Amino acid sequence: MIGRLNHVAIAVKDLAKASAVYKNALGAEVTDPTPQPDHGVTVVFVNLPNTKIEFLEPLGANSPIAKFLEKNPDGGIHHVCYEVDDIIAARDRLKAEGMRVIGDGNPKIGAHGKPVLFLHPKDFVGTLTELEQA
Ligand code: CO
Numbered sequence: 001m002i003g004r005l006n007h008v009a010i011a012v013k014d015l016a017k018a019s020a021v022y023k024n025a026l027g028a029e030v031t032d033p034t035p036q037p038d039h040g041v042t043v044v045f046v047n048l049p050n051t052k053i054e055f056l057e058p059l060g061a062n063s064p065i066a067k068f069l070e071k072n073p074d075g076g077i078h079h080v081c082y083e084v085d086d087i088i089a090a091r092d093r094l095k096a097e098g099m100r101v102i103g104d105g106n107p108k109i110g111a112h113g114k115p116v117l118f119l120h121p122k123d124f125v126g127t128l129t130e131l132e133q134a
Helices: 015-025 066-071 087-096
Strands: 005-011 034-036 041-047 052-058 076-084 115-119 129-133
Touching: 005 129, 015 041, 015 052, 076 087, 087 115, 087 129
Parallel strands: 005 052, 076 129
Antiparallel strands: 005 076, 034 041, 041 052, 115 129
16 A cells, blocks of 8 residues: 655754754755744755655644654654555555544645645554655
8 A cells, every 4th residue: 555655754953953964964955944834843855866854843832743852852753654646545444444543534735735644653663654645
């Protein structure tokens, strides 16, 4: 069912610092920060030949990554995102297998303008897992 690894998201307290590490030490191509108020984050994309890394910095008072950064003050891997051809079919299959979809179960428009869902980390080997319709 799952296809390509779309991205690995890393939560950070300081986007500029994280971007500089990837740009300077790793020689990566890094985008300018994009605020996404609907998601409570500002995002920087690191474009790699085969996938992307997304740096997420909290935006606003109720950012969904604020708690994560309290527990991981140096930053850390927040979630992984896999592509699926049909997000509704994927959701229905996972629910039938007893997997928990976070929120109301309906896909939301994610960072790339495509429908996404998040799956409970306790059902997915301790890792918050995002599905994005390819
Ligand atoms: Co993501």
